[in-house]
Amino acid sequence: MTTLRFTKGHGTGNDFVLVSDPEGEIDLSPVQRAGLADRRFGVGGDGVIRAVRSHRIPEGRELLEDAPDAEWFMDYSNADGSLSEMCGNGIRVFVRFLVEQGHIELAPGASVAIGTRAGVIDVHRIAEGFAADLGRWRLDGGEPLVRARDLPVARPGLGINVGNPHVVVALASDDELEALDLSTAPVLDPPPAAGANVEFVVPADPLVVDGIGRIRMRVHERGSGETLSCGTGAVAAALAVRYWAGSAAPNEWRVTVPGGVLGVRMFAAEDGERVALSGPAELVFEGELTL
Numbered sequence: 616m617t618t619l620r621f622t623k624g625h626g627t628g629n630d631f632v633l634v635s636d637p638e639g640e641i642d643l644s645p646v647q648r649a650g651l652a653d654r655r656f657g658v659g660g661d662g663v664i665r666a667v668r669s670h671r672i673p674e675g676r677e678l679l680e681d682a683p684d685a686e687w688f689m690d691y692s693n694a695d696g697s698l699s700e701m702c703g704n705g706i707r708v709f710v711r712f713l714v715e716q717g718h719i720e721l722a723p724g725a726s727v728a729i730g731t732r733a734g735v736i737d738v739h740r741i742a743e744g745f746a747a748d749l750g751r752w753r754l755d756g757g758e759p760l761v762r763a764r765d766l767p768v769a770r771p772g773l774g775i776n777v778g779n780p781h782v783v784v785a786l787a788s789d790d791e792l793e794a795l796d797l798s799t800a801p802v803l804d805p806p807p808a809a810g811a812n813v814e815f816v817v818p819a820d821p822l823v824v825d826g827i828g829r830i831r832m833r834v835h836e837r838g839s840g841e842t843l844s845c846g847t848g849a850v851a852a853a854l855a856v857r858y859w860a861g862s863a864a865p866n867e868w869r870v871t872v873p874g875g876v877l878g879v880r881m882f883a884a885e886d887g888e889r890v891a892l893s894g895p896a897e898l899v900f901e902g903e904l905t906l
């Protein structure tokens with residue numbers, strides 16, 4: 616039996632169990648990760664995040680060759696114990712955790728490179744919390760039909776990859792969004808091979824105020840079910856609504872999720888258009904348990 620110290624944190628209500636494991640000595644199996652995330656028999660969370668020095672995890676060592684300053688790696692898994700490439704809310708909470716654990720110092724305005732299974736992510740400390748440059752994005756997997764409970768007819772979704780896969784579906788009204796039953800996974804036809812996080816969005820009317828596009832969103836996450844927020848999902852939602860709105864649409868977005876509001880910004884870079892996510896990061900309590 617080993618004693619495991621953990622910290623509970625969240626970003627706009629998307630909550631995580633965080634474990635500090637600098638030397639990569641805690642080998643959490645998918646079953647143990649799911650146990651930590653279990654809201655009845657464990658600590659409870661939408662995901663489990665292990666903080667490990669990059670040179671102590673194979674996926675991290677690969678990144679260090681090109682990004683030697685990515686000293687820390689975010690080992691993220693969903694509530695069911697499945698690994699995911701990236702977690703937008705999670706990486707903000709992860710950096711806050713590294714700071715509070717004394718693993719790094721990060722002055723306001725400074726940034727830190729973090730290794731993830733989606734590559735190296737630069738995270739900046741800002742007044743409202745943190746901003747993560749999620750990098751390049753791409754349309755992904757066409758337009759699967761999406762069926763969900765209480766959705767009268769199947770709707771075409773837009774596949775977008777922001778390091779992890781998403782399918783974004785436009786709904787007609789806030790009422791339709793509220794009425795949606797996301798207690799079971801939406802059915803995608805054809806089903807993407809690696810599954811997908813599914814976001815349901817309602818563009819505000821008017822869509823743009825003071826140059827900022829506004830969206831309301833709910834999400835059913837791959838491996839976690841409905842969550843109060845999804846950072847990469849908010850990014851995918853803004854990219855999809857901008858795609859549908861056409862060239863006049865802005866590059867600055869506010870995405871309202873049940874757990875709060877996230878900022879999304881698209882910007883030109885040498886390697887092509889990149890996208891950044893900003894929002895709060897909170898640490899709520901600490902504890903220990905025996906594994």
Ligand SMILES: N[C@H](CCC[C@H](N)C(=O)O)C(=O)O
Pocket residue numbers: 629661693698699700701702703704705779780812836837838839842844845846847848
């Ligand atoms: N909550 C996360 C997304 C987790 C994505 C995960 N469910 C997947 O399998 O890709 C976020 O804030 O971006």
